[in-house]
Amino acid sequence: xxxxxxxxxxxxxxxxxxxxxxxxxxxxxxxxxxxxxxxxxxxxxxxxxxxxxxxxxxxxxxxxxxxxxxxxxxxxxxxxxxxxxxxxxxxxxxxxxxxxxxxxxxxxxxxxxxxxxxxxxxxxxxxxxxxxxxxxxxxxxxxxxxxxxxxxxxxxxxxxxxxxxxxxxxxxxxxxxxxxxxxxxxxxxxxxxxxxxxxxxxxxxxxxxxxxxxxxxxxxxxxxxxxxxxxxxxxxxxxxxxxxxxxxxxxxxxxxxxxxxxxxxxxxxxxxxxxxxxxxxxxxxxxxxxxxxxxxxxxxxxxxxxxxxxxxxxxxxxxxxxxxxxxxxxxxxxxxxxxxxxxxxxxxxxxxxxxxxxxxxxxxxxxxxxxxxxxxxxxxxxxxxxxxxxxxxxxxxxxxxxxxxxxxxxxxxxxxxxxxxxxxxxxxxxxxxxxxxxxxxxxxxxxxxxxxxxxxxxxxxxxxxxxxxxxxxxxxxxxxxxxxxxxxxxxxx
Amino acid sequence: xxxxxxxxxxxxxxxxxxxxxxxxxxxxxxxxxxxxxxxxxxxxxxxxxxxxxxxxxxxxxxxxxxxxxxxxxxxxxxxxxxxxxxxxxxxxxxxxxxxxxxxxxxxxxxxxxxxxxxxxxxxxxxxxxxxxxxxxxxxxxxxxxxxxxxxxxxxxxxxxxxxxxxxxxxxxxxxxxxxxxxxxxxxxxxxxxxxxxxxxxxxxxxxxxxxxxxxxxxxxxxxxxxxxxxxxxxxxxxxxxxxxxxxxxxxxxxxxxxxxxxxxxxxxxxxxxxxxxxxxxxxxxxxxxxxxxxxxxxxxxxxxxxxxxxxxxxxxxxxxxxxxxxxxxxxxxxxxxxxxxxxxxxxxxxxxxxxxxxxxxxxxxxxxxxxxxxxxxxxxxxxxxxxxxxxxxxxxxxxxxxxxxxxxxxxxxxxxxxxxxxxxxxxxxxxxxxxxxxxxxxxxxxxxxxxxxxxxxxxxxxxxxxxxxxxxxxxxxxxxxxxxxxxxxxxx
Numbered sequence: 002x003x004x005x006x007x008x009x010x011x012x013x014x015x016x017x018x019x020x021x022x023x024x025x026x027x028x029x030x031x032x033x034x035x036x037x038x039x040x041x042x043x044x045x046x047x048x049x050x051x052x053x054x055x056x057x058x059x060x061x062x063x064x065x066x067x068x069x070x071x072x073x074x075x076x077x078x079x080x081x082x083x084x085x086x087x088x089x090x091x092x093x094x095x096x097x098x099x100x101x102x103x104x105x106x107x108x109x110x111x112x113x114x115x116x117x118x119x120x121x122x123x124x125x126x127x128x129x130x131x132x133x134x135x136x137x138x139x140x141x142x143x144x145x146x147x148x149x150x151x152x153x154x155x156x157x158x159x160x161x162x163x164x165x166x167x168x169x170x171x172x173x174x175x176x177x178x179x180x181x182x183x184x185x186x187x188x189x190x191x192x193x194x195x196x197x198x199x200x201x202x203x204x205x206x207x208x209x210x211x212x213x214x215x216x217x218x219x220x221x222x223x224x225x226x227x228x229x230x231x232x233x234x235x236x237x238x239x240x241x242x243x244x245x246x247x248x249x250x251x252x253x254x255x256x257x258x259x260x261x262x263x264x265x266x267x268x269x270x271x272x273x274x275x276x277x278x279x280x281x282x283x284x285x286x287x288x289x290x291x292x293x294x295x296x297x298x299x300x301x302x303x304x305x306x307x308x309x310x311x312x313x314x315x316x317x318x319x320x321x322x323x324x325x326x327x328x329x330x331x332x333x334x335x336x337x338x339x340x341x342x343x344x345x346x347x348x349x350x351x352x353x354x355x356x357x358x359x360x361x362x363x364x365x366x367x368x369x370x371x372x373x374x375x376x377x378x379x380x381x382x383x384x385x386x387x388x389x390x391x392x393x394x395x396x397x398x399x400x401x402x403x404x405x406x407x408x409x410x411x412x413x414x415x416x417x418x419x420x421x422x423x424x425x426x427x428x429x430x431x432x433x434x435x436x437x438x439x440x441x442x443x444x445x446x447x448x449x450x451x452x453x454x455x456x457x458x459x460x461x462x463x464x465x466x467x468x469x470x471x472x473x474x475x476x477x478x479x480x481x482x483x484x485x486x487x488x489x490x491x492x493x494x
Numbered sequence: 495x496x497x498x499x500x501x502x503x504x505x506x507x508x509x510x511x512x513x514x515x516x517x518x519x520x521x522x523x524x525x526x527x528x529x530x531x532x533x534x535x536x537x538x539x540x541x542x543x544x545x546x547x548x549x550x551x552x553x554x555x556x557x558x559x560x561x562x563x564x565x566x567x568x569x570x571x572x573x574x575x576x577x578x579x580x581x582x583x584x585x586x587x588x589x590x591x592x593x594x595x596x597x598x599x600x601x602x603x604x605x606x607x608x609x610x611x612x613x614x615x616x617x618x619x620x621x622x623x624x625x626x627x628x629x630x631x632x633x634x635x636x637x638x639x640x641x642x643x644x645x646x647x648x649x650x651x652x653x654x655x656x657x658x659x660x661x662x663x664x665x666x667x668x669x670x671x672x673x674x675x676x677x678x679x680x681x682x683x684x685x686x687x688x689x690x691x692x693x694x695x696x697x698x699x700x701x702x703x704x705x706x707x708x709x710x711x712x713x714x715x716x717x718x719x720x721x722x723x724x725x726x727x728x729x730x731x732x733x734x735x736x737x738x739x740x741x742x743x744x745x746x747x748x749x750x751x752x753x754x755x756x757x758x759x760x761x762x763x764x765x766x767x768x769x770x771x772x773x774x775x776x777x778x779x780x781x782x783x784x785x786x787x788x789x790x791x792x793x794x795x796x797x798x799x800x801x802x803x804x805x806x807x808x809x810x811x812x813x814x815x816x817x818x819x820x821x822x823x824x825x826x827x828x829x830x831x832x833x834x835x836x837x838x839x840x841x842x843x844x845x846x847x848x849x850x851x852x853x854x855x856x857x858x859x860x861x862x863x864x865x866x867x868x869x870x871x872x873x874x875x876x877x878x879x880x881x882x883x884x885x886x887x888x889x890x891x892x893x894x895x896x897x898x899x900x901x902x903x904x905x906x907x908x909x910x911x912x913x914x915x916x917x918x919x920x921x922x923x924x925x926x927x928x929x930x931x932x933x934x935x936x937x938x939x940x941x942x943x944x945x946x947x948x949x950x951x952x953x954x955x956x957x958x959x960x961x962x963x964x965x966x967x968x969x970x971x972x973x974x975x976x977x978x979x980x981x982x983x984x985x986x
Contacts, residue, residue: 065886067967141885170882178893
């Protein structure tokens with residue numbers, strides 16, 4: 002099993018090398034991407050099998066500091082994250098083939114190369130065996146996604162890249178690293194352990210401060226006021242926004258928050274001290290404010306980005322509740338939101354490539370021309386809002402239960418309000434699509450010159466990907482079992 | 495043979511220097527310089543491994559027993575610094591060939607290598623000797639040759655920079671020799687180990703304290719601690735590229751070593767921290783250096799000058815570690831001596847490559863070089879990330895220990911300042927990266943990647959940056975051992 006852990010890092014890296022080697026032939030290059038993604042998913046499935054049987058494979062890669070190794074370890078929470086990321090990588094690769102060609106993007110080899118590298122870092126985050134390893138891969142992930150965010154190479158991309166790297170690096174260096182070294186100075190270890198490593202090592206008064214250093218220091222979790230990098234990152238090609246900025250990168254952030262809360266602090270320890278009480282409300286504020294900002298955005302990707310900001314804080318909130326139900330809800334939400342939001346981004350990209358529309362106000366009547374895309378958008382919306390028959394219902398359910406158990410009725414109200422808000426700002430899109438009037442010619446779509454070219458519809462590869470993720474949203478309502486079981490393994494019986 | 499290594503460490507480059515003048519041929523002189531530098535590296539590595547396995551080596555020069563004769567005394571601390579200096583020397587020497595042929599007139603090339611070897615032997619001599627007056631002698635050898643090296647720069651401003659450095663350096667050296675003289679007048683000894691035994695008897699005397707003050711100012715001038723750093727930025731900016739790479743990675747490091755050796759070994763940690771309050775004097779200066787000089791670096795348009803200001807800030811890190819007055823803090827200092835040499839060496843060498851092809855290191859000259867000179871700029875990015883302190887680079891290792899040291903003392907505001915300063919480093923490095931990768935190339939269409947003779951030493955340093963970033967156990971182990979030696983003093 003330890004070989005599988007190492008392979009989960011090596012396979013994407015080898016894949017990226019293969020991509021560069023095959024750069025002369027587009028079809029072979031994309032085949033390499035697809036095969037790599039498939040192999041990676043198979044490996045993660047094997048690890049999942051072992052972990053759900055109770056194994057905890059681990060391996061030490063290097064030992065930079067005495068007593069602080071770079072180590073990989075598979076535990077249920079990490080497996081859950083790795084499963085989602087590696088499965089969606091396959092789907093996204095298929096989607097990218099349609100999108101990147103349909104959109105005539107330049108430098109596609111560089112794109113696939115860094116994409117594979119980013120996935121390798123995501124695997125590193127998922128299987129990090131201690132806090133130090135987690136930090137290392139977290140930073141590597143920021144660096145490898147930078148060329149993807151700035152892919153267009155324009156002035157706008159450069160500025161967005163600045164915000165992206167600036168916020169992610171400032172928070173991780175000033176807060177997170179400080180927190181990590183502080184933990185090390187206090188506990189003498191950085192290993193993840195069930196029940197945490199801090200009990201008895203730090204004064205009660207410092208725990209809330211330390212927890213805040215992590216919640217804000219893990220900037221990828223996009224807790225306000227450190228969320229600006231996420232809308233900025235939307236300048237990237239849509240597959241990047243879909244997989245990295247709805248799933249892999251942002252989930253790496255909330256995953257890290259959850260993991261640190263569970264395995265470094267220990268939820269009982271946090272709950273006893275009430276260390277997270279004020280952080281819960283920061284998360285709640287992000288949930289509401291993110292939704293409100295999403296309302297004001299006419300650009301579809303920007304609206305989805307703020308929706309992500311809002312939804313990410315659900316996971317943070319679940320962690321801050323510091324009880325089993327909250328943590329289960331958190332973990333489930335990592336999974337459910339991933340499938341829902343990636344569907345929405347896929348649809349946004351398909352609309353952009355197929356109909357050259359990027360603003361919500363331009364979508365009138367498009368649903369009749371692209372019925373599959375808009376139907377999928379509807380399913381994704383339901384999942385984000387948390388309505389049956391989609392998987393999103395489960396995570397909201399557990400988060401609500403967790404809030405009640407923590408005695409925070411106010412938070413239940415926040416969850417309800419936010420569901421309503423997201424219903425409103427997301428439903429507008431399929432409604433416009435199916436029932437709205439088509440935007441008349443010359444009404445500022447800016448793409449009229451495309452003529453018949455603009456009406457070729459979404460690329461087949463992309464539509465296939467959309468169907469897969471939308472179906473997954475539905476299936477997860479009936480069969481959330483694997484994710485639920487993994488999360489109960491995290492929280493214990 | 496093996497027992498004469500301490501002497502050979504200095505003698506080999508010292509004798510090779512005049513030979514360079516005799517051969518009068520640039521390439522032959524270069525061959526000599528490379529040979530001498532690599533021999534010095536080999537010797538220093540063997541000395542380090544011997545010291546690690548079997549303890550202190552004491553070598554009586556000319557067979558005259560200490561404390562009367564001159565003693566070369568090698569322990570973990572200076573064996574470590576010897577390795578730093580000779581590693582950089584061994585990579586700068588091969589790098590110099592191509593770079594010097596472009597930047598210095600052919601007639602002066604043998605002179606250049608002679609001066610370079612003298613500077614190298616001076617630095618090695620300061621480090622290895624166990625005799626305080628001998629330190630001064632080697633200091634003059636290294637400084638005078640350094641002034642000459644800097645004055646060889648293409649730009650005419652190199653002359654005034656060298657002159658300013660000469661004035662500042664001479665003041666520093668004079669202060670140091672006055673301090674040494676006062677110590678001699680009180681104890682009648684010049685041997686470090688001997689002084690360490692004799693000084694506690696005269697701790698109370700004002701003369702010793704005055705000597706301490708003179709030495710402190712002298713060292714701080716030499717190591718360019720804020721606000722005594724004014725000579726440094728111009729000297730680094732206008733010196734020939736290989737000289738900048740060499741000086742930035744070695745000269746200030748050896749000055750830091752001198753300070754550690756005198757104040758912790760000769761005077762003793764107890765005297766320095768408890769009586770003279772060295773830590774409380776250095777802490778604010780170091781913090782101001784770290785923050786203000788990083789800030790100044792952000793606004794530079796000449797990339798070599800930018801890196802020079804960054805060096806002053808980084809020296810602040812080293813002194814900061816010392817001011818914690820703990821083993822962890824000193825470990826950070828000693829680690830950073832090595833790590834900073836690796837990263838600044840790589841960065842200045844990358845700038846040398848740009849100088850070679852583009853003829854300028856102004857930030858606008860970097861436009862579009864990310865595509866034109868991918869290997870050079872990739873080296874710059876890697877070195878820059880190390881300077882910022884991204885994990886898996888040596889810069890991260892230094893920062894780790896520095897912050898650990900601050901937190902051990904409970905000084906979390908200091909830790910926060912260090913982290914903020916590393917963000918500033920991100921800003922000034924990223925300014926260059928953005929210009930190189932996002933702006934269109936506007937220069938001569940003939941511009942190509944730098945020749946491999948320049949690239950391989952640059953990339954060798956980058957590789958070391960990454961290697962010792964991942965395998966820091968070894969360097970951190972040596973640095974900690976050295977820190978313990980310094981803190982416990984010479985007797986134990």
